[in-house]
Amino acid sequence: MKSVRTIIAALLLIAVASPLSASEIPQAERRTGFSFMAPETQTMQNDDTANPGMLWVLDGEALWQSKAGTAGKACADCHGEVGGSMKGVAARYPAFDKELGRPVDLEQRINLCRARHQQATPLAYESRDLLALTAFVARQSRGTAIESGGDPQLKPFIARGRDLFMQRQGQLNLGCTHCHDDNWDKRLAGSAITQGHPTGYPLYRLEWQSLGSLQRRLRSCISGIRAQTYDYGAPELVELELYLMSRARGMPVETPAVRP
Amino acid sequence: MPSALINVPKRAKRGEIIEIKTLMSHIMETGYRHLASGEVVPRDIITSFTCRYNGAEIFRADLFPAIAANPFITFFTTATESGKFEFEWIGDSGFSETASASISVE
Amino acid sequence: MRRPESSTRRRFLGLAGSAAVIGAAPVVTLRPAAATPATLATAIRNVVGGAVVRTGKVKLDIPPLVENGNTVPMTVSVSSPMTPDDYVKSIHVFNEKNPQPNIGNFYLDTQAGRAQVSTRIRLADSQKIVAIAHLADGSFWSASVDVVVTLAACTEEVI
Numbered sequence: 001m002k003s004v005r006t007i008i009a010a011l012l013l014i015a016v017a018s019p020l021s022a023s024e025i026p027q028a029e030r031r032t033g034f035s036f037m038a039p040e041t042q043t044m045q046n047d048d049t050a051n052p053g054m055l056w057v058l059d060g061e062a063l064w065q066s067k068a069g070t071a072g073k074a075c076a077d078c079h080g081e082v083g084g085s086m087k088g089v090a091a092r093y094p095a096f097d098k099e100l101g102r103p104v105d106l107e108q109r110i111n112l113c114r115a116r117h118q119q120a121t122p123l124a125y126e127s128r129d130l131l132a133l134t135a136f137v138a139r140q141s142r143g144t145a146i147e148s149g150g151d152p153q154l155k156p157f158i159a160r161g162r163d164l165f166m167q168r169q170g171q172l173n174l175g176c177t178h179c180h181d182d183n184w185d186k187r188l189a190g191s192a193i194t195q196g197h198p199t200g201y202p203l204y205r206l207e208w209q210s211l212g213s214l215q216r217r218l219r220s221c222i223s224g225i226r227a228q229t230y231d232y233g234a235p236e237l238v239e240l241e242l243y244l245m246s247r248a249r250g251m252p253v254e255t256p257a258v259r260p
Numbered sequence: 261m262p263s264a265l266i267n268v269p270k271r272a273k274r275g276e277i278i279e280i281k282t283l284m285s286h287i288m289e290t291g292y293r294h295l296a297s298g299e300v301v302p303r304d305i306i307t308s309f310t311c312r313y314n315g316a317e318i319f320r321a322d323l324f325p326a327i328a329a330n331p332f333i334t335f336f337t338t339a340t341e342s343g344k345f346e347f348e349w350i351g352d353s354g355f356s357e358t359a360s361a362s363i364s365v366e
Numbered sequence: 367m368r369r370p371e372s373s374t375r376r377r378f379l380g381l382a383g384s385a386a387v388i389g390a391a392p393v394v395t396l397r398p399a400a401a402t403p404a405t406l407a408t409a410i411r412n413v414v415g416g417a418v419v420r421t422g423k424v425k426l427d428i429p430p431l432v433e434n435g436n437t438v439p440m441t442v443s444v445s446s447p448m449t450p451d452d453y454v455k456s457i458h459v460f461n462e463k464n465p466q467p468n469i470g471n472f473y474l475d476t477q478a479g480r481a482q483v484s485t486r487i488r489l490a491d492s493q494k495i496v497a498i499a500h501l502a503d504g505s506f507w508s509a510s511v512d513v514v515v516t517l518a519a520c521t522e523e524v525i
Binding site: 313 | 468475
């Protein structure tokens with residue numbers, strides 16, 4: 001009978017919980033994590049003389065000039081002056097690497113350059129030197145609108161990143177989307193839930209009292225919802241980074257940002 | 261390689277009050293954290309910060325573990341004559357770093 | 367009776383299903399705060415001796431609700447003409463519930479121009495912060511602020 005069918009249909013609708021396609025944030029409502037912070041923390045980011053992330057940028061400036069590897073070359077030897085060659089680069093990362101046939105993030109690109117062109121050993125993830133170089137390069141894109149993900153070769157990887165963002169996982173059975181698409185601007189244990197746009201990486205996180213990469217943040221987010229984290233450099237993390245950056249397209253780069 | 265970020269105005273008028281901002285790279289390990297094994301991570305902090313203006317000490321600070329990592333310290337002084345500001349950070353495990361900045365006073 | 371904190375933490379990490387712990391990285395463990403109002407009073411007494419501490423002249427700027435207890439911006443300013451006869455010699459900042467009562471001591475000279483110092487501090491818990499200024503005439507002045515500190519939302523384990 002019609003009414004029974006209606007009841008069953010209604011019950012099925014309720015049972016489905018949050019439908020995956022529902023919740024992407026409309027363009028006009030997108031906000032950077034900066035806008036959720038207290039004024040004091042915003043000041044810390046905006047003042048280059050007070051932003052602790054600038055300490056790493058300074059280190060990166062020195063590393064840019066120092067010779068490395070058996071080839072005895074510095075970044076500057078091929079790339080010249082950083083402001084000219086690196087402007088806009090971070091705004092379109094992660095980017096597709098032809099040789100590997102998959103996207104790489106900025107940290108991986110720096111290590112690939114070291115291996116392929118400097119004949120130098122790769123820098124460890126989250127090491128001071130790698131963070132410094134990444135922050136120095138990314139800083140050159142400060143103010144530039146993010147344009148990651150435009151390359152058609154990246155489409156399948158963005159789709160995989162989106163699936164990772166949406167999937168329920170871990171003990172709490174939560175997907176990233178449930179907080180960062182559905183519940184942003186609400187509070188969790190006193191802290192604001194942001195929309196999760198990676199506009200300022202690598203950034204100085206007050207919780208870490210150090211500069212850290214987007215991969216570090218993703219790993220702590222994932223362990224925070226009590227799920228199994230991926231190792232540094234895992235393709236899943238790069239796909240997530242890629243999806244997040246393409247989700248933030250149009251927003252300006254803030255590196256080095258400060259976040260709570 | 262510990263970096264220091266110093267901000268001193270390059271130029272000032274005689275008698276002008278200027279703000280000096282300093283940022284030094286340092287973990288400021290409190291001595292209250294533990295490894296998973298239960299061992300305490302030993303304290304490793306900057307304990308003292310000094311600023312000299314043309315050789316004379318104008319500002320000094322005693323720092324404790326309650327000062328956050330990468331210590332940020334700002335203070336004021338009166339611009340009296342052209343010359344140099346010298347900054348020194350001293351801490352545990354023989355930590356010792358210096359930096360300097362020049363100023364031209366009209 | 368001391369709770370075996372490390373074994374509780376290991377069990378918790380196992381339950382959490384986090385990635386394998388790589389032993390070298392330090393784990394932040396919450397310790398019972400060692401400072402108390404009594405320790406705070408002693409620390410203050412070490413600076414002022416038996417002198418009377420009056421309220422006033424000192425302004426302590428700390429956000430009342432702290433974004434993250436690891437790095438809290440703080441500015442202390444003292445209203446003073448800052449002349450060679452009437453100036454602020456030193457500023458001392460204390461806390462109530464960190465493991466240790468002292469935060470920092472700042473020594474100014476007659477040429478400071480303005481008695482104002484900014485830094486960033488760590489706060490282990492919601493608590494009272496006290497700033498005491500020592501003036502050239504030997505007097506002590508103070509201000510205090512009550513600060514609320516909440517922990518970061520998604521508690522980070524070893525990563």
